[in-house]
Amino acid sequence: MAEGGKNWFILTADYAFGHALEGDVRSVVEANGGRIVNTVRHPLATNDFSSYMLQAQASGAQVVGLANAGADTVNSIITAGEFGLTQSGQNIAALLLFLNDVHALGVQTAQGIQLTTGWYWDMDEDARAWSDRFYQRTNARPSMVQAGIYSSTMHYLKGVQATGSDKAADVRKWMMDNQINDMFAKGGYVREDGRMVHDMYLAQVKTPAESKNEWDLYKIIRTIPGDEAFRPLSQSVCPMVKK
Amino acid sequence: MTMIFGVPAAAFFGQLLLGLINGAFYALLSLGLAVIFGLLKIINFAHGAQYMLGAFAAWLMLNMLGINYWAALFLAPLIVGIIGVLIERFLLRRIAHVDHIYGLLLTFGLALIIQGVFTNWFGVSGSRYPVPEALRGGVNLGFMFLPYYRAWVVVIALLVCFGVWFMIEKTKLGGYLRAGTENPALMQAFGINVPLLVTLTYGFGVALAAFAGVLAAPIYSVAPGMGANLLIVVFAVVVIGGMGSIMGAIITGLAMGIIEGLTKVYYPEASNTVIFLVMILVLLLRPSGLFGKEA
Numbered sequence: 024m025a026e027g028g029k030n031w032f033i034l035t036a037d038y039a040f041g042h043a044l045e046g047d048v049r050s051v052v053e054a055n056g057g058r059i060v061n062t063v064r065h066p067l068a069t070n071d072f073s074s075y076m077l078q079a080q081a082s083g084a085q086v087v088g089l090a091n092a093g094a095d096t097v098n099s100i101i102t103a104g105e106f107g108l109t110q111s112g113q114n115i116a117a118l119l120l121f122l123n124d125v126h127a128l129g130v131q132t133a134q135g136i137q138l139t140t141g142w143y144w145d146m147d148e149d150a151r152a153w154s155d156r157f158y159q160r161t162n163a164r165p166s167m168v169q170a171g172i173y174s175s176t177m178h179y180l181k182g183v184q185a186t187g188s189d190k191a192a193d194v195r196k197w198m199m200d201n202q203i204n205d206m207f208a209k210g211g212y213v214r215e216d217g218r219m220v221h222d223m224y225l226a227q228v229k230t231p232a233e234s235k236n237e238w239d240l241y242k243i244i245r246t247i248p249g250d251e252a253f254r255p256l257s258q259s260v261c262p263m264v265k266k
Numbered sequence: 267m268t269m270i271f272g273v274p275a276a277a278f279f280g281q282l283l284l285g286l287i288n289g290a291f292y293a294l295l296s297l298g299l300a301v302i303f304g305l306l307k308i309i310n311f312a313h314g315a316q317y318m319l320g321a322f323a324a325w326l327m328l329n330m331l332g333i334n335y336w337a338a339l340f341l342a343p344l345i346v347g348i349i350g351v352l353i354e355r356f357l358l359r360r361i362a363h364v365d366h367i368y369g370l371l372l373t374f375g376l377a378l379i380i381q382g383v384f385t386n387w388f389g390v391s392g393s394r395y396p397v398p399e400a401l402r403g404g405v406n407l408g409f410m411f412l413p414y415y416r417a418w419v420v421v422i423a424l425l426v427c428f429g430v431w432f433m434i435e436k437t438k439l440g441g442y443l444r445a446g447t448e449n450p451a452l453m454q455a456f457g458i459n460v461p462l463l464v465t466l467t468y469g470f471g472v473a474l475a476a477f478a479g480v481l482a483a484p485i486y487s488v489a490p491g492m493g494a495n496l497l498i499v500v501f502a503v504v505v506i507g508g509m510g511s512i513m514g515a516i517i518t519g520l521a522m523g524i525i526e527g528l529t530k531v532y533y534p535e536a537s538n539t540v541i542f543l544v545m546i547l548v549l550l551l552r553p554s555g556l557f558g559k560e561a
Contacts, residue, residue, distance in 0.1 A: 037535050065530075066538035068495050070486070073284045074530035074537075077410060081277055097391060097487045105397075105413050105485070107404070127391035127487060163389070 029057045032084035034075050034099060036091035037064040044090040044118050047254075060084040069095060072102040080108060092119045097127055104132050122166040125228055125240050133228045133240075139252075140226050142167040142207055143241050153206035164238040174207030175219070211249065216261035223252035280410030281527050287416050289523020290423035291478060295496065296503040296515040297427055298474035301434065304510030305447045305467045307366055308358060311374035313500065314493025315381055316472045319346045320479025321488045322384065325395050335398035335484070342480045343473035350472025354465045362464075377494070384490035392489025419481050426477065427516045434512055443467060499538075502545045508558025518556060 031052050035045040041064070049059055061082045063075055076099070079087045087108060089099050096117055103115055120138040144154035144164045153173075157165045165173075182197040183189050203211035203219070211221035226241040234240060256264060295317060302310045310316075323342035327333035333341065353376065361368045397415045404413035434440035443463060446453045450460045479493070486492055503522050507514030522541050529537040536543075548556060 063534050065534055066536075069538065070495055070499075071284075071288050073287070073416070074281055074527055075534070077277065077280050077284065078531070080411070093390070094392075094487060094489060094491065097489075101394070101485070101487060105404075105415070106411055121391075123389060123391045127389075127393055127489075129394045131396075132394060 030060045030084045031057060031086045031088050032060050032079045032082045033062040033088040033090055034072075034079065035062055035064045036067050036095055038067050040092070041067075041090050048088055048090060048118060065091070065095070067095070069098070072099045073106065075099070076102050076106045076108060079103075079113070080106065080111065084113065086114045086116050088116045088118060089120075090118050093121075093124065096120055097124050100128055100136065101132060109135065121168060122164060122238075122240065126164075126238065130229055130231045130234045130240065134230045136228045137244075138226055138228070138241075139247070140167050140224050140241070141221065142170045143224060143226060143243060144170070145239070145241070146224070146243060149206040170207050174203065174205050177205065178203055214256055216256065216259045216264050218253055218259075220249040220253055222249050223247040277409070277531070281531050282524060283410065283412065284416075285524035285527020286520060287420045287523070288527060289520035290420045290427075291482065291496075291519075292500060292503050292523050293427050293516045293519025294423045294478040294481070295475060295500040296507065296519045297430055297512065298471040298478070299500060299504050300507070300510055300512055300515035301430065301474070302468060302471035303504070304512065305443050306358075306464055307369075307447070308373070308468070309366060309370040310468075310471065311370055311497070312353070312377040312380070313373075313472075313475050314495075314497030315377035316346055316350065316475040316493070317479040317482070317496065318384065318490060318493040319349065319380065320476025321395070321483040321486075321492060322388075322479075323476065324480040324483050325393055325488045328395065335480075339477070339480050343476040346476035346479075347469040347473030351465055351469035353472075354468040358468065359461070359465075377497075381490045381494060388490060390489060390491065392487040392492070395483035395488050397484040415484055419485070423478075423481065426474075427519075430474070431512050431516060499541055502541045506541075506545050506548045506555055508555025511555065511557040514555060514557025 031048070033045055033048060035041040045062060052059060061078070061084070063078055065072070065075055072095075087103065089096050091099065096119065100115065100117070103109065109115065115136050117136055117138045120136070120140075122140075122144070125133050125136075125138075142150065144150055144157075150170070153170070154165050157163075157169070178198055178201075179194060182194040182201075185201075186193045186197050188194065199213045199215070203213075203221070208219075208221035211219055213219050223246075224243045225245040225247060226243050228240060229242055233242070295313065299310055299313050302308055302313075320342045323345055324335070324338035327338050327341065328335070357372060357376075358369060361372060397413075401413075401415040401418050404411050404415075405417075406412075434443060442453070442458055446458065446460045446463050454460050475493075482492070499522075500519075503518050504515055506522070507516075507518035522544065525540055525544065526537055529540040552558070
């Protein structure tokens with residue numbers, strides 16, 4: 024937000040996930056004195072984004088936020104490049120963009136895009152060591168999803184081992200009592216609503232000149248502390264939270 | 267500024283043009299389906315996978331063999347067309363005498379297998395195919411920025427569509443094809459190799475799908491799922507146009523592209539559904555489709 028502009032155009036995937044993402048962005052943008060110029064909701068798995076990109080261009084917004092995921096995000100970004108959005112001075116902010124999506128786009132197309140990520144394979148020593156092992160087996164670098172699932176599974180299994188039980192209540196208590204320090208997170212913890220709180224990162228896709236190999240894709244611009252990155256417990260709508 | 271239905275005229279024409287470009291894809295794909303259904307009575311559910319194969323063939327040729335876009339535009343349909351010929355010769359022919367539903371199931375199964383294998387090889391995100399050098403950039407038309415590549419797509423797609431229509435409806439070869447499906451036994455009595463004709467027709471329909479795939483490669487992400495999303499819409503286009511009608515498929519393809527494009531402006535939430543609403547309306551009023559011959 025601090026690095027972006029004031030006026031936002033949001034392109035949202037029209038389902039619960041997209042709406043939630045759009046709502047979060049809206050509150051962050053407005054809390055920081057920005058303005059949402061327009062939002063357009065597109066159906067999930069849209070084939071062609073040119074119409075929306077033209078609308079984004081016409082809106083005159085400084086930032087085009089993409090509240091969608093997967094192939095929709097990839098196609099949005101390709102089309103934005105094709106119609107010259109970034110050349111005409113608009114920034115693209117992808118709210119959920121995975122490493123494999125950026126790899127598919129290539130740095131030529133994706134350069135300069137800002138995104139938030141929970142993890143990046145090259146961010147520290149532990150992450151690098153783990154993803155080297157991953158790379159040897161799969162010939163690809165892991166995304167934050169793969170790392171997150173590995174981390175959460177290991178945390179659960181450690182819980183089973185420590186408590187000697189596989190009862191949900193026992194393991195859950197162990198998982199909440201013990202912090203997560205592994206290749207994924209440092210000092211991560213599980214809240215009473217079940218949310219795992221850990222640092223998030225604002226990253227920018229490298230330019231072709233900066234990128235040394237095909238998986239050298241992100242620069243981490245800023246670390247967002249876990250307590251800022253996630254919706255605070257006081258705003259949680261989870262019935263498990265005692266107020 | 268002049269307004270059309272609450273949208274600035276400039277934006278309106280821009281969207282109209284974009285709709286036409288997408289319509290060109292629908293036309294090209296539904297044309298292949300219409301050719302296959304019209305002449306073979308096969309409901310080709312593998313069409314989306316074959317479109318995807320065309321895009322991947324172009325991508326593989328560029329990255330493994332250094333074959334450029336222009337050569338791929340010719341070679342990819344040829345290679346995928348040959349795969350189509352093999353599918354017809356060794357699989358579809360064996361079930362030609364049974365109910366059409368078996369052809370549907372077979373091609374649907376094939377599509378799932380092909381997509382699954384490609385997902386395993388290349389991952390779901392797919393790959394990027396660069397726009398050919400000569401067609402990079404675009405021109406500012408005043409009301410919108412038109413990338414040269416999109417302009418090229420609409421022109422070449424229309425040329426191919428009308429070329430195919432002309433060949434099937436107006437030439438002697440097309441006459442054989444139509445007669446061969448009407449009455450295969452009589453045609454064979456005249457000394458024409460009908461099974462060969464059928465095999466080549468299927469190969470040709472598949473090649474059309476692959477051709478559309480190569481055209482699509484620089485615009486969309488070359489991904490295993492790229493055809494599956496499109497296929498359902500394309501089937502709706504064929505149904506609206508009238509099953510098996512060549513001209514119907516072309517005109518309906520273009521019209522649906524435009525309708526979808528305008529929906530993206532006025533009520534974007536419905537843009538994936540609008541074609542099916544049109545389909546329901548058309549089926550209620552004209553069950554054989556807009557251009558269908560038999561009632």
